[in-house]
Amino acid sequence: MKKSFLILVGAFAMAGCGQKGAATGAAGDQPPAAAPASGISGPKTAFYAKSGSKMRIDGTANMIHKEWILQSTVIGGSLEVGPNFPTQPGQSVQPGKVEAAGKAFMLVSSFHSIEADGRPYKVEMDDRMYQQMKAEQYKRIEYTLKELTLQGQSKTNNSAYDFDSKGDLTICGVTKPIAMPVVITLMPNNMIKVVGSVTVKGTDFGVEPVTLKALGLVTGDDYKLSFEWNLGQRTAAAGAK
Template sequence: MKTDKITKLIVASLSLLLFLNFSVLAQTNYTIASGTELKITGGSSLHDWEMISKDAKGSAVFTITGNSINSAQSLKVNAEAESLKSGTRGLDNNAYKALKTSQHKQISFTLKELSGSAPNFTAKGDFTIAGVTKSASFPIKLTQSGNNLVFEGSYDTKLTNFSIDPPTALMGTVKTRDDVTIHFKTIFQPTK
């Protein structure tokens, strides 16, 4: 009789511990919130330039223990290539031609692995630009802002890595440099 009570107490204690453990370690679904910004910066023989998009879409699943971000189970961000704007119509048109936006409407990033610990992680994943997918590894910062998570960083690459010929203008007298940097600040909000 006494052993039955002890057994029941042990089973109840283990059940409670398992329940608490699952409630502390949670996977949460997120979507991109307003305030997200994707930016590509580069230069030319005439001046530096930047193109910004504030129209990204995407989703992610993060694993959070208590108030600490442990990992991302998945993360995908995409944007219409023609949502990138420089403020100069000629530059935009040259960029869209180089990005082959009539054939490849989207640019995207898909996370494959996140390593490190909050707030500093290394992201490994695939960028797809102008229809070409390339693997990348770069440092990111992943922080909490209220209920939202902010995924931000930058990645240095070359246009030619994505089979993009650096655009020229004014009969070839202005030449775009091959080196560019992709900057991102993506804000994820929990899905409801």
């Protein structure tokens, strides 16, 4: 395990952010803003990030430490939806485009390496990850929702609805379009939970796979990003910032 860790840290050291992206979060880590101007016509509902969320990045290698995991337990941002977004559990719906706009962000500094059972893995791995991802320059992983299409009510849970989403993902300052299915569950107290995952290629974001020839080790180019994002509406007392 110790040897494999060394190799993994070494491998991770050689991957990392490319030079081409623009720094994110450079304006500073400001408090979350009000929901972005969405261009949604008609009545809108705004949801704001709440606690209890999780974002996980699963990486691979062809040998030794074949799987490694990074996790963050805080996702910021907001989502605004239009009138054809389901609001009541069990509500029957028509498939089709839903007016929606939103932004999500995860602070790179909130990620830590973990074991499969969720226990912390290694501080050295975290230090290397922050260094190679240039966490001070590229403070955030960001996602901007562009399009949300309702597929229908989930078969297993009548409070949950299946959607297809399209949006832009920014990692290490490089922005690429991604499409992924998401499940949005209506929760009590006007909360929603958005669950989804997407596998991206590191090379698309300037993160090259690593080859350590002496060992025959190659890290995988696939990174699976999976998340559970909790959002809720603001009460009149809380007010929007």
